[in-house]
Amino acid sequence: MLGETRTWDLLLDLAWRLRTSSHLVDRQITGVPHPLANAAAELRVTSLSLAERLMQMHAVLKKGDLDLVRCSPSAQVGQIEAIEEESDCL
Numbered sequence: 322m323l324g325e326t327r328t329w330d331l332l333l334d335l336a337w338r339l340r341t342s343s344h345l346v347d348r349q350i351t352g353v354p355h356p357l358a359n360a361a362a363e364l365r366v367t368s369l370s371l372a373e374r375l376m377q378m379h380a381v382l383k384k385g386d387l388d389l390v391r392c393s394p395s396a397q398v399g400q401i402e403a404i405e406e407e408s409d410c411l
Contacts, residue, residue: 329382336375343368 343365350361 329379332375332382333379336372336379339368339372339375343372 346361346365346368350358350365353361
């Protein structure tokens with residue numbers, strides 16, 4: 322699966338769909354009852370975070386560093402760049 326570039330494109334496609342949906346939620350959240358609005362806001366933040374991680378993963382895959390990809394799922398958002406600098410992340 323990691324060696325198939327079509328799969329990489331699907332990651333990027335999913336990331337863009339998550340971002341687009343998150344922005345739609347943000348625009349339509351006004352007037353939503355309070356408890357539901359809070360849940361929608363949390364979902365929006367989570368979706369944007371996941372979209373960013375997927376985009377970072379796609380960039381790493383395009384560089385051809387499959388070892389880094391094996392390390393990345395356990396990394397927090399923003400830590401992928403730090404992992405790239407480490408050669409012994411496995």
